[in-house]
Amino acid sequence: MQRETTPQVSEQTIPVIDVAPFITGGEGASDVVRQLETAARDTGFFLVTGHGVSSEITKRLYDLARSFFDFPQEWKVTQGRTTDLDGGVAFSPIADEALAATLGIKTPGDYKESLNYGPRLKGGAWPDQPAGLRQAFIDYFGEMERLAFHLRQAFCAAIGLPAEYFEPSFVDHLSALRVINYPEQEETPLPGQMRAGMHTDYGFMTILRSEASPGGLQVQRRDGEWLDAPNIEGAYVVNIGDAFMRWTNDEWVSTPHRVANPPGDRKGSARRQSIPFFLNPNAGTVIECLAPFTRHGKAAKYDPITYGEYIALKTSQAFSKS
Numbered sequence: 001m002q003r004e005t006t007p008q009v010s011e012q013t014i015p016v017i018d019v020a021p022f023i024t025g026g027e028g029a030s031d032v033v034r035q036l037e038t039a040a041r042d043t044g045f046f047l048v049t050g051h052g053v054s055s056e057i058t059k060r061l062y063d064l065a066r067s068f069f070d071f072p073q074e075w076k077v078t079q080g081r082t083t084d085l086d087g088g089v090a091f092s093p094i095a096d097e098a099l100a101a102t103l104g105i106k107t108p109g110d111y112k113e114s115l116n117y118g119p120r121l122k123g124g125a126w127p128d129q130p131a132g133l134r135q136a137f138i139d140y141f142g143e144m145e146r147l148a149f150h151l152r153q154a155f156c157a158a159i160g161l162p163a164e165y166f167e168p169s170f171v172d173h174l175s176a177l178r179v180i181n182y183p184e185q186e187e188t189p190l191p192g193q194m195r196a197g198m199h200t201d202y203g204f205m206t207i208l209r210s211e212a213s214p215g216g217l218q219v220q221r222r223d224g225e226w227l228d229a230p231n232i233e234g235a236y237v238v239n240i241g242d243a244f245m246r247w248t249n250d251e252w253v254s255t256p257h258r259v260a261n262p263p264g265d266r267k268g269s270a271r272r273q274s275i276p277f278f279l280n281p282n283a284g285t286v287i288e289c290l291a292p293f294t295r296h297g298k299a300a301k302y303d304p305i306t307y308g309e310y311i312a313l314k315t316s317q318a319f320s321k322s
């Protein structure tokens with residue numbers, strides 16, 4: 001389904017899509033594919049329900065990460081600070097990262113702290129408390145891999161590619177799982193400082209477990225206005241990343257988003273914890289305009305690049321905030 005014109009801004013919302021008919025292969029699967037495609041072209045953001053992700057595994061990771069963040073700062077900063085272990089953990093303290101730097105915008109570091117893990121990413125030794133933290137990351141990572149597999153297959157159906165087209169790119173994939181704690185803000189943030197500055201995600205797609213809170217996820221519309229992402233219990237927010245946008249010749253969009261500060265009167269009651277899973281292909285994957293996006297005489301906008309080269313560039317930008 002090819003769209004001829006840019007949608008009117010007023011049509012731009014973040015749809016909620018029940019993906020169960022696609023996953024189970026039932027009636028309505030093609031309707032799911034159509035809804036996903038429309039969302040991926042219009043805002044690049046949608047919520048999914050009917051995804052089959054275990055609520056027990058989600059809750060276990062949420063609760064254990066929360067216990068970790070409750071430990072004193074002096075102890076946390078000694079955890080996961082080396083980078084010599086595949087599948088280790090990395091702790092990133094408040095203001096360590098400024099996401100807006102990836103868009104060339106200079107801001108103070110984001111008002112958040114996070115725990116980061118990927119089976120093929122380097123990190124440090126896991127803390128011995130809270131017990132079960134590592135296993136909770138591993139189990140949730142598995143849940144995300146399963147949902148991501150179904151979504152990739154649906155994307156292939158939407159684009160007109162064989163269902164398994166992307167699978168070689170996800171052998172030994174470089175995906176990352178992050179739990180983010182946005183603490184209550186006792187003090188007024190520095191000028192320009194946000195919970196997470198405006199950015200796009202780097203990779204293929206992100207699957208986010210969000211949380212309703214004053215000061216939450218906002219998505220930028222084409223006219224520059226910010227939409228609050230809806231919060232639906234048990235739903236996941238999915239968005240297209242830059243690498244996939246490039247793969248589709250910019251037809252599927254990676255949309256800027258940010259996490260707003262809580263309003264002044266809610267500073268002390270606005271802790272928020274989110275869990276993004278960044279789905280990334282393996283380093284050798286060549287990102288090169290997919291054939292269906294050069295139909296009708298359209299030219300590929302970008303040269304081929306390996307994902308390894310691409311991610312190295314993006315990451316170095318995010319951590320150079322001075």
Ligand SMILES: O=C(O)CCC(=O)C(=O)O
Pocket residue numbers: 180196201208210216217257258259274275276
């Ligand atoms: O916490 C959120 O809701 C979004 C975080 C985010 O966009 C990111 O870490 O890339």
Ligand SMILES: [Fe+2]
Pocket residue numbers: 199200201206257
């Ligand atoms: Fe993001």
